[in-house]
Amino acid sequence: MSEYLMEVKDLKKYFKTRSGMLHAVDGVTFSLRPGETLGVVGESGCGKSTLGRTLVKLLEPTEGQILFEGEDITYARGVQLKRLRTRIQMIFQDPFSSLNPRKTVRESILEPLKLNSALSARQREEQVLELMNTVGLAQRLAHSYPHELDGGRRQRIGIARALALNPAFIVCDEPVSALDVSIQAQILNLMQDVQEDQHLAYLFITHDLSVVRHMANQILVMYLGQMVELTSADVLFERQMHPYTQALLSAIPVPSLEKRRQRIILRGEITSPINPPAGCRFAPRCPYVTERCTAQTPELYEAAPGHFVACHRGGEVG
Amino acid sequence: MTELSMQKRRSSRRREFWLRLCRNKAALIGMVILSVLIITAVFAPIIAPYHYDEQNYQITNQLPSLAHPLGTDNCGRDILSRLIYGSRVSLQIGFIAVGIGAAVGGLLGAVAAFYGKAVDNIIMRCIDIVLAIPSTLLAISISAALGPGLTNAMIAIGIGSAPNYARIVRASVLTVKEQEFVEAARCVGASDAYIILREILPNALSPIIVQATLGVASAILSAAALSFIGLGIQPPSPEWGAMLSAGRVYIRDFWPIVTFPGVAIMITIFALNLFGDGLRDVLDPKLRR
Amino acid sequence: MEEVLLNIQDLYTEYNTDHGLVQAVNGISLKIRKGETLGLVGETGAGKTTTALSILRLIPDPPGRIRSGKIFLGDQELTACTEKEMQKIRGNRISMIFQDPMTALNPVLSVGDQIAEVVRLHEKCSRAQAQERGCQLLELVGIPANRYKEFPHQFSGGMKQRVVIAIALACTPELLIADEPTTALDVTIQAQVLELIASLQEKTKTAVLLITHDLGVVAEVCCQVAIMYAGEIVEYGSTEEIYHNPSHPYTIGLFRSIPSVDRKVHRLQPIAGLMPDPTALGDGCPFAPRCPKCTPRCQEKRPPIMQLEGEHQVKCWLFAEGEEES
Numbered sequence: 001m002s003e004y005l006m007e008v009k010d011l012k013k014y015f016k017t018r019s020g021m022l023h024a025v026d027g028v029t030f031s032l033r034p035g036e037t038l039g040v041v042g043e044s045g046c047g048k049s050t051l052g053r054t055l056v057k058l059l060e061p062t063e064g065q066i067l068f069e070g071e072d073i074t075y076a077r078g079v080q081l082k083r084l085r086t087r088i089q090m091i092f093q094d095p096f097s098s099l100n101p102r103k104t105v106r107e108s109i110l111e112p113l114k115l116n117s118a119l120s121a122r123q124r125e126e127q128v129l130e131l132m133n134t135v136g137l138a139q140r141l142a143h144s145y146p147h148e149l150d151g152g153r154r155q156r157i158g159i160a161r162a163l164a165l166n167p168a169f170i171v172c173d174e175p176v177s178a179l180d181v182s183i184q185a186q187i188l189n190l191m192q193d194v195q196e197d198q199h200l201a202y203l204f205i206t207h208d209l210s211v212v213r214h215m216a217n218q219i220l221v222m223y224l225g226q227m228v229e230l231t232s233a234d235v236l237f238e239r240q241m242h243p244y245t246q247a248l249l250s251a252i253p254v255p256s257l258e259k260r261r262q263r264i265i266l267r268g269e270i271t272s273p274i275n276p277p278a279g280c281r282f283a284p285r286c287p288y289v290t291e292r293c294t295a296q297t298p299e300l301y302e303a304a305p306g307h308f309v310a311c312h313r314g315g316e317v318g
Numbered sequence: 319m320t321e322l323s324m325q326k327r328r329s330s331r332r333r334e335f336w337l338r339l340c341r342n343k344a345a346l347i348g349m350v351i352l353s354v355l356i357i358t359a360v361f362a363p364i365i366a367p368y369h370y371d372e373q374n375y376q377i378t379n380q381l382p383s384l385a386h387p388l389g390t391d392n393c394g395r396d397i398l399s400r401l402i403y404g405s406r407v408s409l410q411i412g413f414i415a416v417g418i419g420a421a422v423g424g425l426l427g428a429v430a431a432f433y434g435k436a437v438d439n440i441i442m443r444c445i446d447i448v449l450a451i452p453s454t455l456l457a458i459s460i461s462a463a464l465g466p467g468l469t470n471a472m473i474a475i476g477i478g479s480a481p482n483y484a485r486i487v488r489a490s491v492l493t494v495k496e497q498e499f500v501e502a503a504r505c506v507g508a509s510d511a512y513i514i515l516r517e518i519l520p521n522a523l524s525p526i527i528v529q530a531t532l533g534v535a536s537a538i539l540s541a542a543a544l545s546f547i548g549l550g551i552q553p554p555s556p557e558w559g560a561m562l563s564a565g566r567v568y569i570r571d572f573w574p575i576v577t578f579p580g581v582a583i584m585i586t587i588f589a590l591n592l593f594g595d596g597l598r599d600v601l602d603p604k605l606r607r
Numbered sequence: 608m609e610e611v612l613l614n615i616q617d618l619y620t621e622y623n624t625d626h627g628l629v630q631a632v633n634g635i636s637l638k639i640r641k642g643e644t645l646g647l648v649g650e651t652g653a654g655k656t657t658t659a660l661s662i663l664r665l666i667p668d669p670p671g672r673i674r675s676g677k678i679f680l681g682d683q684e685l686t687a688c689t690e691k692e693m694q695k696i697r698g699n700r701i702s703m704i705f706q707d708p709m710t711a712l713n714p715v716l717s718v719g720d721q722i723a724e725v726v727r728l729h730e731k732c733s734r735a736q737a738q739e740r741g742c743q744l745l746e747l748v749g750i751p752a753n754r755y756k757e758f759p760h761q762f763s764g765g766m767k768q769r770v771v772i773a774i775a776l777a778c779t780p781e782l783l784i785a786d787e788p789t790t791a792l793d794v795t796i797q798a799q800v801l802e803l804i805a806s807l808q809e810k811t812k813t814a815v816l817l818i819t820h821d822l823g824v825v826a827e828v829c830c831q832v833a834i835m836y837a838g839e840i841v842e843y844g845s846t847e848e849i850y851h852n853p854s855h856p857y858t859i860g861l862f863r864s865i866p867s868v869d870r871k872v873h874r875l876q877p878i879a880g881l882m883p884d885p886t887a888l889g890d891g892c893p894f895a896p897r898c899p900k901c902t903p904r905c906q907e908k909r910p911p912i913m914q915l916e917g918e919h920q921v922k923c924w925l926f927a928e929g930e931e932e933s
Contacts, residue, residue, distance in 0.1 A: 044764075090501075097499060098497075100517055112506035116506070151651075180820060182864045185875040185876070209868060210867060214872070233871070249868070251797065252868055253821060257846065257850050263798060
């Protein structure tokens with residue numbers, strides 16, 4: 001078995017739409033070790049959520065390969081899929097719609113146990129209490145309904161559900177973006193704690209760069225379905241090789257008056273991912289665009305050890 | 319926390335529901351009338367002054383009097399007693415027919431919405447065809463094929479109303495199934511059947527409940543229509559529609575025989591409509607403050 | 608110093624709900640001068656939007672109402688205006704940008720016509736003049752005038768928010784209330800919109816009340832900041848005063864909860880606990896249950912507003928050393 005928990009090779013997911021093929025995820029490659037966090041960053045519509053849903057097998061990939069614990073799970077079905085559900089879990093973005101409004105906290109956390117494990121009813125109840133304890137939900141809340149709780153507590157239920165089956169890998173789709181900052185910090189700390197405790201690997205999808213910087217070991221930057229840059233978190237914030245990453249980092253509003261960055265204001269808007277033309281998809285907005293960028297799609301290459309970038313001028317603009 | 323307060327929490331949703339229902343005057347009136355009707359139906363043998371089939375040819379076609387508060391019919395039977403016994407049959411038809419319709423239609427609609435694409439197309443086009451036939455006509459033909467009788471009338475009316483429920487459930491399921499908790503359930507390994515029955519339907523239920531309350535009224539009307547043309551309940555069993563039908567010959571000469579069953583149907587439907595409308599307002603989360 | 612444009616004095620707004628009386632805004636006072644930008648910062652349920660709606664007198668009544676307090680726009684007392692007078696003020700002297708640009712526009716009218724309609728509603732001018740003004744406004748927010756005839760669905764989120772801004776600026780208001788104008792947008796688009804608001808403000812000298820939960824956005828565009836918590840302004844001052852010398856424990860906690868882009872810390876320091884129940888605010892400081900420096904006095908009595916140096920105000924007992932309890 002390889003040292004990697006999950007290896008993804010040239011993963012593609014296209015959707016058929018009325019106006020043509022929507023390239024939601026277009027050639028994503030990465031590998032993830034157990035206990036590590038890969039941050040996936042990009043703007044809305046860049047395919048990061050589709051990527052996450054493909055990895056937890058809510059969507060079938062169009063092309064490419066997903067290896068999980070050395071096993072090819074790209075087109076997993078039936079028994080194999082059922083087994084995978086206990087190993088790969090997901091935490092959803094919206095703590096308001098990701099819980100069934102007619103189920104109490106206890107019922108929601110019990111659900112994954114009931115569907116998958118061979119535990120006795122009594123053991124399950126004990127497990128629910130233990131999980132509530134782990135995620136910091138007071139036991140008196142067991143019979144509350146989601147609408148009686150605030151966003152932070154609801155997200156704790158979501159985390160408890162994901163942890164219920166002892167997974168090795170959790171896809172977190174914007175788990176804190178719907179929460180207030182003070183609550184957000186509580187949830188991020190909780191996620192770090194359980195990761196250390198249970199040696200979990202996360203795929204952390206977010207649009208918030210300061211959050212991803214805090215959580216991730218590796219960061220993958222996506223633009224319109226394609227990966228534009230992949231490297232360790234520390235390196236990315238030091239030296240960005242792709243012009244899009246540069247613009248993205250410079251656009252973050254920093255809560256400080258001194259460290260004003262030189263802002264790169266991008267012209268224009270994101271183009272449509274439906275039937276995208278050849279060439280770099282960032283070219284229409286890129287301040288460094290050349291003729292070659294619009295003619296030829298840049299390939300992902302290792303510009304420095306462990307630093308992958310997909311840009312014709314990757315070395316120059318950093 | 320004590321057991322008591324836990325129970326209190328559990329019932330907080332229901333309590334809020336009652337609170338909001340009670341605040342809605344129209345719904346409350348509807349509910350009270352309905353409760354009275356149901357109680358009369360249940361305790362008919364105790365409440366009714368005579369047996370529904372007790373004939374007395376010496377007092378036919380009498381106007382309301384102390385002995386017979388609503389008069390007697392052409393066979394000398396007490397109209398009030400027949401109305402009270404009739405409410406048993408009429409309400410039964412109303413509720414069971416709606417139950418059949420909602421179950422059949424609801425399941426079809428839910429399956430159509432959940433699977434989408436071809437399944438949706440096939441089911442919904444079949445339903446469109448059924449919808450194109452006037453529902454009374456449909457009920458008449460089903461009832462004619464199955465033969466007259468209480469059970470068959472209920473089946474006929476139920477099937478006739480199923481397409482409406484299918485449409486409503488489908489629309490409601492379509493919105494619910496887009497919510498993330500459905501994906502979340504799939505993530506923890508739930509099967510399709512589990513997701514439809516345990517996750518989606520409970521959340522798609524409120525429009526069906528409302529439609530069903532209103533549906534009871536139209537089912538009673540349909541049953542009356544069936545009885546009226548002799549395909550529903552058979553005499554001498556009292557049923558409001560059947561009473562109307564039997565009395566229509568005397569409509570010029572003796573008014574109570576058709577008026578009172580008509581008023582009974584009207585009051586029931588009025589109450590159900592009030593209650594149904596109120597229920598819709600109460601269940602609509604947008605109107606919650 | 609410029610003269611004061613908006614002056615809120617001791618405003619109380621409440622909602623009467625099924626669950627009890629919600630005190631959404633609880634005695635706030637603030638001032639905005641002409642051409643100034645004030646950032647109103649707080650978490651969900653802090654009463655930011657209620658404050659904005661109170662200024663516009665758009666609190667849905669029932670269940671809500673302004674219980675007491677005065678709001679002045681220049682010399683005019685908004686809290687004493689009739690509905691008819693308010694209709695004239697809204698759009699003409701104060702306009703508002705809402706959070707979600709997707710729902711703020713009418714999908715069946717072209718964007719240009721929507722702007723022109725607002726112009727015609729408030730200024731007596733011909734159709735052609737209004738159309739011309741519509742084109743100008745589109746150009747002003749960076750949309751080519753030849754897209755005048757296009758419909759909202761043909762625009763992306765950032766572009767729609769620009770149209771919304773153009774509508775808000777149609778009658779050159781004195782005060783612009785922006786309720787989370789960039790929350791629904793991506794970072795690179797957010798940067799564009801913030802830049803736009805700042806540059807327009809320079810041109811038109813409009814005062815802006817920027818409502819946000821993002822301290823980063825405030826640092827970019829605001830000169831004054833008010834931090835709200837549970838319906839009260841707990842700290843108020845210039846951006847420098849607040850960012851260099853945050854004083855209220857809540858403000859300090861807020862800054863500590865934000866993960867930094869520049870340096871990696873192992874653990875964040877969140878504020879413990881949750882927002883208090885707005886139907887059951889006690890007599891004490893609303894932040895007391897979550898406050899690391901809470902004293903018995905904090906739980907008993909609401910702290911007074913304390914003046915620090917300059918305009919810096921803080922509502923906390925920690926700064927009331929030596930003050931007599933009255």
